[in-house]
Amino acid sequence: MMQFRTKEEQVADFLREGIISGRFARGARLKQQEIATLLNTSITPVREALKLLEAEGYVAGDSYRGAVVAPFDIEASTETLNLRILLETQLVRGAVERATAADIAELKVMADEFATAFDAGDNETARAANYRFHHRMFEIARMPQTLHFVQILWARYPFDLINQLKGRVSRAANEHGDLLQAFIGGDVAAAMLATRQHIEAGWTELKHSVSAA
Known part of the structure; x- marks a missing residue:
């Protein structure tokens, strides 16, 4: 609710x-x-x-x-990455354990909104849909203090730069699919792994982009 x-x-x-x-x-x-x-x-x-x-x-x-x-400090983002993985995997664990069929249906709709915006070439709308997808997923866990700390971490993370990388939005859509499959199957371990891989993938791509510049 x-x-x-x-x-x-x-x-x-x-x-x-x-x-x-x-x-x-x-x-x-x-x-x-x-x-x-x-x-x-x-x-x-x-x-x-x-x-x-x-x-x-x-x-x-x-x-x-x-x-x-506020600007972001790329040096501080490495620490933020590790904290995100720690807290967001716990939120996903709680969400999988608590998710109802209605919750999963809602997440599917949000994932579809993300994919539809990407297919239409509307990356700003896709990035906003991505935010709503993850925020709603974490709300399902009913761990408001953990979610609050995650939102503080999000303020310090370069989502805008990551999501502007060529092909990143498309890859994120596929990663959402893996995460949803774990949700549907009630597989906590797979959902936590998919979350970790999703977070790490964007960060790795950004680092490679900065190194190549």
Whole structure:
């Protein structure tokens, strides 16, 4: 069951998705009024959401420019990678153990949305769908503290750069398929392995890309 979210939480999740998908570029200014208008809400939940995202590391405060999307430190990303593997495999374990047929059906729909956006050449929508797929999967585990820490790690991870690599979105779609098969079969070990391989694959491709540049 989806839990109730405040307006502040809804705005924060919209912005997290936008930052991870690359809709809001690193260093871009996030204007409160523009966000409020886009989401048809008042300034207050936007302001509070930005404070939350600043605490998590998604945005940085600037007395002149206001909130801007935070840059990432590629050196720190290696540590983040290892922490992601540790925590996200535990979330997947919990999700497989708790998933209902309705949960699996919902994940299939989200995976299809990801693939459809990719086939249409809409990579920004595909990256946003990728975020929603993983976030919903982890919600199923009902481990909110672990998910909170994972969201903080996501703020420090170069998803935008990884997902811009040639062919990466297509390969990610195939990796989602492996993960879903493990879910359908209730295979905890296979789901955890697929999660680890999915995380490592993107990071390895990015490192190779940076080395070749």
